[in-house]
Amino acid sequence: GPPGTGKTTVALALMKQFFGTEWRNRVKEMNASDERGIGAVREKVKTFAQLAVGRGGAGGGSKANFRVIILDEADSMTHDAQAALRRIMEEFVQVTRFIIICNYVSKIIGPLHSRCSKFRFQPVGGDFQKKRLLHICEQERVKVGPNAIDKLIHLSDGDMRCAVNMLQTAVTFYDEVSADALVEVACAVPEREIASLLQRTKESKSVDDVAAAVRAFLLDGYSGQQALPRVLEAIAGEPSLPDLAKAKCAGLFSLTEERLTSGCDEELQLLHLFSQLRPLLQQRVR
Template sequence: MQAFLKGSSSQSTKPQKIKAAGPSGEKKQRPIPWVEKYRPKCVDEVAFQEEVVAVLKKSLEGADLPNLLFYGPPGTGKTSTILAAARELYGPELFRQRVLELNASDERGIQVVREKVKNFAQLTVAGSRADGKPCPPFKIIILDEADSMTNAAQAALRRTMEKESRTTRFCLICNYVSRIIEPLTSRCSKFRFRPLANDVQEERLLNICEKENIKYTKEAIQALVKVSDGDLRKAITFLQSVARLNGEKEITESAVIEIAGVVPSKLVDGLLQICYKGTFDKMEIAVKEVDKCLADGADEYLQLMSLCAVIMQQASQSS
């Protein structure tokens, strides 16, 4: 039966999938999230992280790279920077063979370090790039969200970093460097990624709007920068969401606030005026961790109602 199936599969002609083409016969490109579409392709395109870019440029010139530790708020370019540096080192042909990227929040146990990381680190590399440029004799292992790794996994990783230092370089990426054990931080060059400045974010957003032919107002771009709070990835995601929601219409500030789920500033100012006019205890309101609940995924309307209820309760007690 198996021989029959094999023979029939080799002789039968499989229907080929026809890719959709436009009116001019050109193939349609698959839609890509703008965060990935406009991710930096080289180190020079990384924004606002001058110190990291300068060190990486010197390392790329000598085809050598130390173990790296990138830390800082989300959306500041940590993963994009090391991926751009790896593409410059290996080129598009060897990139997939020489780079191992793992998300430590999903794979954070000691078993992952013993199997995936250790096996990849033990492989020797050889060969040269197709374009003739020098290719470094080491691989790169990227551990994203390394602060989610258990202490046992981090301890096992320390030994692997020591043993495979000739053939492998490690790049640990995290939001909180205090959660990385000291033996790992002492073996890496540490770089802090700062939240992006407002003018840098505005420049990137305007560049995307120009390439995507998006109509916008100046207040809308300022609102995107404000709600993102230094997180360029969040700003680009909000921009794409608003653009898809509005279609060909102009992007306005109200549309940005609606898509971001932010409490309007006029309402916040009104609540603050009520608090300052009253004589009740303001600390009782401050302890309401509304921001934390919102970050954990709570409903904005319910959290606003909870805050208003506390204000009314304190106002009634003080009167």
């Protein structure tokens, strides 16, 4: 599931409930993005996995005779490391269980898929976020302006961790947390800038005009990757644009998002995206 939806929190809560007070003796948590190579799997994971649990367990009220390894951000592991992990899971299945946490399940190799039960986490719902954020504000005595919580939910886009971090940052700089303060803290792209970029792309007569608009947008300090979903949302809501053109636009955004996530150059990818969008945006419903 996506970041900030409670995957690691649920895993740790489950371990505490299952193993009781001695859960730390039975659980090893690893961030696979830091230790993602085959060496870490062989040295740390295998060493912990092969430790047997005594008949009396490790206390805490649990009778389970196995340990648990939590691998966070496992989609960052190399394919060789994942292949080594598969062999370890087979070899020590009697004494060790694995919880594999990832954002992109497509980056986990097939043999690991077949050995696991999958639990998909959706973005945190707005109602739950609002209830929890209001509780935090009440406990921490945070002054919140009108519509600030709704703006925070919109900016976090279902990421609870992001919402709490933005709220904490806003409290550091402002006596009262307002919607404008949250927009500034989040470094969100203003609606007028999104509209301006789209309008300049529509009115451009050549790729050079598109390049000038994109470069001006980036020189103002806005994040291209952060702007992508907002631009796509604006295009999807444009009544004068044909549905087929909107579908083609969505495909272009998907490709650009994948490339940016993989670490490609932001300016180059945005130039390519808006150059491809120009003829599509200039179409009209007949």
